[in-house]
Amino acid sequence: MKAPDRATEATSPIALSARPTREHVIARLAGGGAVALRPLRRGETGPLQAIFDAMSPSARAQRYLTGMPRLPAPWLETLADVDGERHVAWLASVGTRPVGVARYVVVAPGVVEIAMEVADAYQGLGIGTVLVDALTTAATARGIRRIRATLLPENEPSRRLVTRLGVRLTVAEGLLEGEGALRLLDPPRVDRHAVVALAARQSGSDHKSLG
Numbered sequence: 397m398k399a400p401d402r403a404t405e406a407t408s409p410i411a412l413s414a415r416p417t418r419e420h421v422i423a424r425l426a427g428g429g430a431v432a433l434r435p436l437r438r439g440e441t442g443p444l445q446a447i448f449d450a451m452s453p454s455a456r457a458q459r460y461l462t463g464m465p466r467l468p469a470p471w472l473e474t475l476a477d478v479d480g481e482r483h484v485a486w487l488a489s490v491g492t493r494p495v496g497v498a499r500y501v502v503v504a505p506g507v508v509e510i511a512m513e514v515a516d517a518y519q520g521l522g523i524g525t526v527l528v529d530a531l532t533t534a535a536t537a538r539g540i541r542r543i544r545a546t547l548l549p550e551n552e553p554s555r556r557l558v559t560r561l562g563v564r565l566t567v568a569e570g571l572l573e574g575e576g577a578l579r580l581l582d583p584p585r586v587d588r589h590a591v592v593a594l595a596a597r598q599s600g601s602d603h604k605s606l607g
């Protein structure tokens with residue numbers, strides 16, 4: 397898809413007319429437009445496949461750290477096997493189109509590893525930023541205090557995002573990887589109370605207040 401399409405779609409009246417519901421949190425993008433954010437539901441493979449299909453080979457390689465012409469079915473199932481606690485993913489949509497997803501997996505008590513992807517035509521609009529803000533807000537509400545990430549060294553957007561969240565990256569075996577104390581974005585890019593409330597409703601579990 398070409399850049400003009402993304403600009404038109406992401407700032408279209410449809411996107412701008414999105415209203416908060418019990419199922420979504422609406423996040424305004426810095427350059428205009430809005431996306432609807434919500435937790436991915438367990439087994440919901442369709443949006444993940446759609447986002448993967450809308451990524452270039454190089455974007456897929458940046459996400460999965462290896463060439464990925466196709467998303468193998470077992471991977472897709474694993475990526476959709478969220479549980480609202482150990483494995484959490486937040487989905488961004490423009491209108492009815494899924495455009496990005498960010499996830500964390502708990503790798504040690506209070507420590508998560510994060511990963512995210514945005515469909516090529518929607519990159520650079522701030523969607524990755526609002527997604528990680530929602531994700532880390534939900535993580536913080538669940539008592540997560542540290543964050544890890546692994547990236548390809550040339551992945552500047554990702555490096556900027558994870559560094560801002562507190563990950564201290566170092567080079568190891570040709571990759572950038574690291575961990576750090578989780579910091580929420582400042583200023584917030586999402587309505588944090590709405591995110592925590594939606595996460596709690598969806599998982600039905602006991603979330604701590606952000607205070």
Ligand SMILES: CC(C)(COP(=O)(O)OP(=O)(O)OC[C@H]1O[C@@H](n2cnc3c(N)ncnc32)[C@H](O)[C@@H]1OP(=O)(O)O)[C@@H](O)C(=O)NCCC(=O)NCCS
Pocket residue numbers: 455456458459510511512513514515518519520521522523524525526546547551552553554556557
């Ligand atoms: C990484 C990714 C999720 C970021 O999503 P996005 O919606 O494009 O990101 P945003 O628009 O919110 O921008 C995030 C930061 O990157 C910067 N950025 C965006 N596009 C950029 C580009 N082409 N070159 C350099 N910086 C860029 C933005 O300016 C912003 O930094 P700032 O807040 O300091 O200005 C997206 O680029 C992507 O899907 N990449 C392929 C998969 C991947 O790399 N996943 C991460 C590995 S886990």
